[in-house]
Amino acid sequence: MQYNTEAIVIKTVRYGETHAILTLLTPTGRVSAMARSAMKPTSRLAAGVRLCAQGTYFIYQGSGMGNIQQVEMVASRRRLHEDLQSAAYAAYFCDLVLSVAPDRPHGQPAMYRQFAAVLDALVERPKDADVLARVFETKMCHWLGVSPSWRECIRCGEPLTEKYRYHLVEGGFVCQKCYTVEDTNQSYAVPAALGKILYLFERTPIEQLGDVKISAASHKALKQTLYYQLVDFGGLYLKSRDILNQLVDAFDRKDGENG
Ligand SMILES: [Zn+2]
Structure with missing residues (x-):
């Protein structure tokens, strides 16, 4: 056949x-x-x-x-092979999909379309690679079924306001009312914008996302939170992610020395 x-x-x-x-x-x-x-x-x-x-x-x-x-x-997508950083991001995206996508015919067309879109965006805007990685990771959490409701407290269900924390054991955000002193070692405070950013990344198709500006503090919290969500709740331990992180650190150090 x-x-x-x-x-x-x-x-x-x-x-x-x-x-x-x-x-x-x-x-x-x-x-x-x-x-x-x-x-x-x-x-x-x-x-x-x-x-x-x-x-x-x-x-x-x-x-x-x-x-x-x-x-x-x-x-x-030849350009993805022409510089080391783009190649490392592309390899990471491929690895994520390889780990998460079900075999034919059980896959979802949305995953295929969003994977094509994130690769196209990486070709067109290599400088946005970091943000694209966070967007794609957020979608991966969704496809894996390990996304909490990012705009609400996982305990009381109320919409999140100014102050809330990411809970490492429960995998989601806990509001100030529900948070107790026993949670201190199992959680960390996050910037107030984080829940909205994750909600936006989860819901918006990559081709419609446009230019996303997020603060360095939000990006750091985003990266950390998605890491815990994917590794501890999604079971995705990926070598390509370690390679990418080492490379990004090395480039950051070089930029620091030059600037
Ligand atoms: Zn609550």
């Missing part, structure tokens, strides 16, 4: 001298397929096996793993 599907490459592993095994994200979920001889420079499939490449993939499905016969490219 042969079928074709729109897809984005989220993992590529060399197999033997010239073959590649790809994991593709399609609008209906993940699928693995073999791209024979794709590692030969002259191969028609060569461009279609790189991470973040998007196109229509024509797959012959026998009894085992499918074989990619042809790719009609929509976007190569």
Whole structure:
């Protein structure tokens, strides 16, 4: 049986001298397929096996793993491979999707569209990579089913106002009325804007988000909170995230020395 599907490459592993095994994200979920001889420079499939490449993939499905016969490219996203930072962000986004997306046909078209949108935004506005990472992580929490209601207290359900804290054990924000002294070591104070920012990131499609300005303090709290939410509640421990963080730290230090 042969079928074709729109897809984005989220993992590529060399197999033997010239073959590649790809994991593709399609609008209906993940699928693995073999791209024979794709590692030969002259191969028609060569461009279609790189991470973040998007196109229509024509797959012959026998009894085992499918074989990619042809790719009609929509976007190569070559720029994501041309600088180290963009490549590290792209690898992290691919890793998130790889860990969260269900196999075909159980996936959601919204995840596919938002993944394509975050990659396009990374190509167009590499300087916003940090904010894009937080937006995509917020959506990941939602898809994993580990998002609390970000604008309300997780204990009393009242809308959050000025002062509230992120609770490390309960995974959400606790208001001043509900917070007790016993919670001190299991929680930290966050900037008042955080709940609204998370709500906005969760609900707004990436292509509609435009230019987002958030303070350094909010960004730090956002990064920390999403980390706990994804690792402790979503179970997502990702090496690509550590690599990205080391790289971002190194670049920040270099900027500090120069400025
Ligand atoms: Zn409360």
